[in-house]
Amino acid sequence: MKVTVVGAGAVGASCAEYIAIKNFASEVVLLDIKEGYAEGKAMDLMQTASLNGFDTKITGSTSDYSKTANSDICVITSGIPRKPGMTREELIGINAGIVKAVSADLIKHSPETIIIVVSNPMDTMTYLVHKTTGLPKERIIGMGGALDSARFKYRLAEALEAPISDVDGMVIGGHSDKGMVPLTRLATRNSVPVTAFISQERLDQVKEDTKVGGATLTGLLGTSAWYAPGAAVSGLVQAIACDQKKIYPCSVLLNGEYGLSDLCIGVPVVLGRNGIEKIVEIELNDAEKAHMQESADGVNATNGLLEL
Numbered sequence: 001m002k003v004t005v006v007g008a009g010a011v012g013a014s015c016a017e018y019i020a021i022k023n024f025a026s027e028v029v030l031l032d033i034k035e036g037y038a039e040g041k042a043m044d045l046m047q048t049a050s051l052n053g054f055d056t057k058i059t060g061s062t063s064d065y066s067k068t069a070n071s072d073i074c075v076i077t078s079g080i081p082r083k084p085g086m087t088r089e090e091l092i093g094i095n096a097g098i099v100k101a102v103s104a105d106l107i108k109h110s111p112e113t114i115i116i117v118v119s120n121p122m123d124t125m126t127y128l129v130h131k132t133t134g135l136p137k138e139r140i141i142g143m144g145g146a147l148d149s150a151r152f153k154y155r156l157a158e159a160l161e162a163p164i165s166d167v168d169g170m171v172i173g174g175h176s177d178k179g180m181v182p183l184t185r186l187a188t189r190n191s192v193p194v195t196a197f198i199s200q201e202r203l204d205q206v207k208e209d210t211k212v213g214g215a216t217l218t219g220l221l222g223t224s225a226w227y228a229p230g231a232a233v234s235g236l237v238q239a240i241a242c243d244q245k246k247i248y249p250c251s252v253l254l255n256g257e258y259g260l261s262d263l264c265i266g267v268p269v270v271l272g273r274n275g276i277e278k279i280v281e282i283e284l285n286d287a288e289k290a291h292m293q294e295s296a297d298g299v300n301a302t303n304g305l306l307e308l
């Protein structure tokens with residue numbers, strides 16, 4: 001199993017590290033445009049192999065896509081991150097050009113690959129990859145919901161004063177400060193609805209904290225987060241590589257599912273060796289449907305800024 005990660009910055013390196021530590025891939029190629037940077041990150045990570053007990057071979061490349069040839073999975077993290085006070089949508093001007101060029105170079109050398117898009121604004125970047133590569137829709141996956149759901153569970157556990165392993169919950173919708181739809185109605189603590197333990201008011205606070213999870217970290221760090229994003233990507237990569245058939249909310253091209261079409265937005269999917277193996281349709285209530293439609297309107301507005 002060969003995995004390429006484009007962008008050896010904060011998220012790309014974190015993602016490569018988690019993939020290696022989980023020890024399921026034979027090879028990870030890190031590629032970056034900055035001379036020597038990916039090679040340096042790869043060497044540093046390889047020097048953790050004997051300490052962390054993995055056999056995955058990590059190599060680096062400066063813009064040489066021949067090194068990525070025949071990758072089973074390619075992850076795109078190249079592009080600029082936001083700074084405090086910015087929205088993800090403001091990154092479109094620079095990141096659209098980068099994502100378009102990178103995805104074209106990737107599929108030239110790995111025409112059968114599955115692409116995972118991470119660069120922001122992620123839902124729109126995922127749509128852009130659909131529009132410009134023509135890859136089958138099962139093989140283009142945007143990562144956002146896995147991360148947002150992990151943050152939701154973190155906030156739920158905090159509110160419930162419960163261990164995170166006892167908590168389950170999912171965030172669907174767009175990966176944006178306003179567009180996320182944390183499904184509080186379906187969240188559980190060891191199968192018991194969380195509403196049995198906390199007030200609606202506290203749950204609403206959990207929902208709001210989840211939606212601004214990325215912005216909160218950007219305010220604290222001065223740039224956006226990388227540990228949980230890297231771990232979330234590694235989860236998706238593992239689900240595909242190991243044919244786990246796990247359900248993750250991912251940004252995928254919809255064709256009528258959830259009453260939406262011609263956009264990529266977060267919905268639960270089954271991930272396996274073929275990429276997106278099934279889109280899971282949950283029965284939403286009226287409020288959730290309205291929130292999902294608002295979220296889709298936001299994603300469509302950003303998609304409208306693309307020069308296709």
Ligand SMILES: NC(=O)c1ccc[n+]([C@@H]2O[C@H](COP(=O)([O-])OP(=O)(O)OC[C@H]3O[C@@H](n4cnc5c(N)ncnc54)[C@H](O)[C@@H]3O)[C@@H](O)[C@H]2O)c1
Nearest residue numbers: 007009010011032033078079080081118119120122143229
């Ligand atoms: N979808 C998500 O959940 C999620 C989570 C975190 C970050 N992100 C996004 O991921 C992106 C990367 O964030 P980061 O913190 O790693 O940024 P970073 O600046 O640390 O790393 C980005 C890297 O991309 C490289 N790069 C730029 N143009 C390139 C090109 N054409 N080819 C190859 N490499 C190129 C840069 O040299 C840099 O090393 C940002 O757009 C950020 O908003 C998304």
Ligand SMILES: O=C(O)C[C@H](O)C(=O)O
Nearest residue numbers: 082088120214215224225
């Ligand atoms: O918040 C950001 O801009 C980065 C990423 O989308 C995140 O949610 O951490």
